[in-house]
Amino acid sequence: METDRSYYVEPSRKTPVIRTDVLVAGAGTAGLIAAVAAARTGAKVLLVEKLPVPGGTLTNGGIGFNAYYSQETPEGDVSRRIVGGLAYELAQRLEITGYSTGFRPVRNDHYRIPHRFMADHEALKAVASEMLMEAGVEVLLQTFLSDVVFEDGKIQAVMIENKDGRSAVMAKQYIDATGDGDIAHRIGLEQRPLWQDYDKVCGGPTGLVFGMAGIDFDRAVAENGGAFMQMSEKMGPDGGNLGMHRYAFAHKAKPDRYPLMNRIDINFFTSFQGLHEGEATYINNSKAPKIDSTNARDYSLAEMTMRSRIMQMASALKAEVPGFENSYVNWASVQLGVRASNITTCDYMMTQEDITEARRFEDEIGLYAFHDFAPKHAELFCKSPGFYGLPYRMLLPVGADNLLMAGRSVTYDINAHMSTRNTVCCMEMGQAAGIAAAMCAEKEIGTRDLDYRDLRAKLIESGVILT
Numbered sequence: 001m002e003t004d005r006s007y008y009v010e011p012s013r014k015t016p017v018i019r020t021d022v023l024v025a026g027a028g029t030a031g032l033i034a035a036v037a038a039a040r041t042g043a044k045v046l047l048v049e050k051l052p053v054p055g056g057t058l059t060n061g062g063i064g065f066n067a068y069y070s071q072e073t074p075e076g077d078v079s080r081r082i083v084g085g086l087a088y089e090l091a092q093r094l095e096i097t098g099y100s101t102g103f104r105p106v107r108n109d110h111y112r113i114p115h116r117f118m119a120d121h122e123a124l125k126a127v128a129s130e131m132l133m134e135a136g137v138e139v140l141l142q143t144f145l146s147d148v149v150f151e152d153g154k155i156q157a158v159m160i161e162n163k164d165g166r167s168a169v170m171a172k173q174y175i176d177a178t179g180d181g182d183i184a185h186r187i188g189l190e191q192r193p194l195w196q197d198y199d200k201v202c203g204g205p206t207g208l209v210f211g212m213a214g215i216d217f218d219r220a221v222a223e224n225g226g227a228f229m230q231m232s233e234k235m236g237p238d239g240g241n242l243g244m245h246r247y248a249f250a251h252k253a254k255p256d257r258y259p260l261m262n263r264i265d266i267n268f269f270t271s272f273q274g275l276h277e278g279e280a281t282y283i284n285n286s287k288a289p290k291i292d293s294t295n296a297r298d299y300s301l302a303e304m305t306m307r308s309r310i311m312q313m314a315s316a317l318k319a320e321v322p323g324f325e326n327s328y329v330n331w332a333s334v335q336l337g338v339r340a341s342n343i344t345t346c347d348y349m350m351t352q353e354d355i356t357e358a359r360r361f362e363d364e365i366g367l368y369a370f371h372d373f374a375p376k377h378a379e380l381f382c383k384s385p386g387f388y389g390l391p392y393r394m395l396l397p398v399g400a401d402n403l404l405m406a407g408r409s410v411t412y413d414i415n416a417h418m419s420t421r422n423t424v425c426c427m428e429m430g431q432a433a434g435i436a437a438a439m440c441a442e443k444e445i446g447t448r449d450l451d452y453r454d455l456r457a458k459l460i461e462s463g464v465i466l467t
């Protein structure tokens with residue numbers, strides 16, 4: 001289809017105004033936490049989200065809570081919990097519901113972080129909703145942020161659209177937690193297309209995660225040998241019951257029967273005795289199309305392709321793999337997940353060297369360690385003590401004074417992004433952005449005028465671990 005390059009000039013119109021202290025765009029992994037943090041700090045907060053449920057890729061796709069602990073190091077550092085605050089509170093609340101595995105030990109973990117946590121999607125949606133309601137955040141779901149008015153280095157208003165029509169939100173501070181940096185893009189801040197690099201590290205910038213139930217894991221382990229065996233060994237009776245399993249299906253794929261897949265790599269985050277019996281809770285099909293997810297046509301086509309592909313994968317498993325005979329797809333992500341799109345330039349851009357060297361920062365707002373790519377490239381692991389710091393400056397987009405970024409839209413070093421984009425790190429950024437925005441709104445100052453010592457004091461008071 002050809003793009004029509006002509007323009008329609010819209011008549012000017014009067015748009016109703018909603019006033020608030022802090023506007024958070026995107027109720028995803030980072031934005032959900034940012035909104036709760038800002039509201040608990042005393043700000044009036046409006047959170048807008050285009051999907052019908054909060055939680056973003058954490059609820060709708062990722063679901064792996066990677067990770068709350070530091071890495072074990074060859075120098076002998078023992079893994080310890082380095083993430084507290086709202087990210088940890090969310091895990092604790094999920095544990096209370098009974099719909100999570102809790103923190104489970106994993107033996108010989110190739111990420112060098114011997115604890116895993118996984119939760120049920122529906123419980124996560126409910127707990128996230130409860131946290132937002134309790135904090136008094138005003139939430140508008142099924143609401144799209146469609147435009148931004150920007151003058152003199154400051155956002156004056158953002159336009160939102162929903163069933164009520166179009167509204168202008170005028171806030172003192174704005175948080176861009178859209179994953180794609182939609183606010184930053186609309187006001188023309190510098191962005192780089194990191195999605196183009198993603199094939200090199202993990203099979204592409206997108207993925208549609210789903211789950212299957214009705215699996216006879218005992219039979220799968222007994223009859224599929226090697227790969228399944230390895231997983232079950234990791235999960236012995238005295239060890240954890242949560243593991244990740246990559247089952248290379250290449251040797252069984254039949255291109256004539258399953259044309260959309262010439263190879264399947266499936267990561268099962270699965271729980272034998274824990275979360276749901278007989279369920280592969282998290283099947284991560286990493287071979288999704290390489291697309292710019294901010295291009296509506298490409299994203300739509302990729303979404304539909306993946307809907308078809310996951311059903312072919314499920315059919316292939318059912319037909320070809322012992323133990324899967326009675327299996328079925330019991331959930332699929334609401335939308336095609338995005339690992340990376342465009343990255344916004346911020347005052348500080350994290351590098352892989354910062355991670356490898358286990359660097360710390362004066363204006364640190366959190367600690368982190370998990371690295372998705374390090375098991376394949378040992379040089380990417382952190383040196384002793386097995387974790388690194390996250391500076392406040394990584395949240396400040398160059399060129400805007402009342403905007404904070406949080407989530408996967410920062411960090412354009414691809415290797416470093418393979419660490420900072422993970423869910424728990426996004427939540428840490430969210431908490432810091434939320435508290436900072438609330439403090440700036442209260443003091444009526446720009447984000448760079450906030451004394452980071454005050455921010456750190458407030459973060460520590462909120463349970464964030466900074467030492």
Ligand SMILES: Cc1cc2nc3c(=O)[nH]c(=O)nc-3n(C[C@H](O)[C@H](O)[C@H](O)COP(=O)(O)OP(=O)(O)OC[C@H]3O[C@@H](n4cnc5c(N)ncnc54)[C@H](O)[C@@H]3O)c2cc1C
Nearest residue numbers: 026028029030050056057062064145207337338407408423
């Ligand atoms: C397939 C896949 C598997 C993954 N597996 C793992 C894993 O096992 N462990 C792990 O730790 N990480 C994993 N990740 C990475 C991790 O899930 C994401 O990087 C992280 O959740 C991103 O958080 P975020 O807050 O930046 O974005 P999101 O959680 O995606 O939130 C962005 C939110 O903004 C909303 N939004 C976007 N634009 C607008 C707009 N204009 N108006 C209103 N709302 C808008 C979106 O709907 C969304 O809810 C995975 C990612 C993918 C794609």
